Amino acid sequence: MGDGAGGGRYRREDVARAAGVKVRNLRYYQERGLLPPPRREGRIAWYSDDHLTRLRLISDLLGRGYTVNGIAELLQAWEGGGGLSGLLGLERELTRDWVREEPVTMTRAELRELFGPAATAEDTRRAAELGYVTVDGDLVTHRSPRLLDATLALVREGVPLADILDAGEFVQAQAAALADRFVGLFRRHVIGPAGLERLSAKQLQHITEAVTALRPVAGEVVTTEFARAMARRVDEEVAELLRTEQ
């Protein structure tokens, strides 16, 4: 959070890699109006954090089966609401903290050292496929230090990495479903049927505040319910173990 969020400090290749899209598609998205043009400085194009956020949103939506045109419409509706600055503000609110973690980069050797012989190249490939890491030559970048730590903790307890990745894939699907559910609620009851198209600056402000207020609620509900489910399940498991060992 040191320097201003405005400017632009990514080159074409950098944003593309960070967002997990191909460089070729930057231009494509631009042409389709999904991505604002970068700031130009001579022959180099500078992309900002806002571009990166937008790019991640686009590739995520695309990955879930939305069409390019569908996304264009959505984005257009948003822009109609509060102008570009309002849109970018809301977009930031919607995704903050969920994508804000600072990635960690290490060499393959360092990765092996962390995981020990348990980690195969196949595991790395799979982790990349699931979006946990991106591989660039000898460098491996993990999206989330927290997830990396959690994975390491499990591996050190003897859980096979392949099984952890299976669990990760499952959790991703469930998490996406949960997020869809919450976003659906939000859309229906906070934004309303009118959509964002003709909202005043004040209304947009209210929505932004609502997002800020409600985001922790969604997390709260999920962690609480998860804790309860885990407690129940663990109790059952313990009871079962005690039964069979008698």
Next chain:
DNA sequence: CTTCTTACA
């Protein structure tokens, strides 16, 4: 030489 664009398959 590198970074982008244009244009075509």
Next chain:
DNA sequence: TGTAAGAA
């Protein structure tokens, strides 16, 4: 979506 060719 890949890529050859040209502009800057």
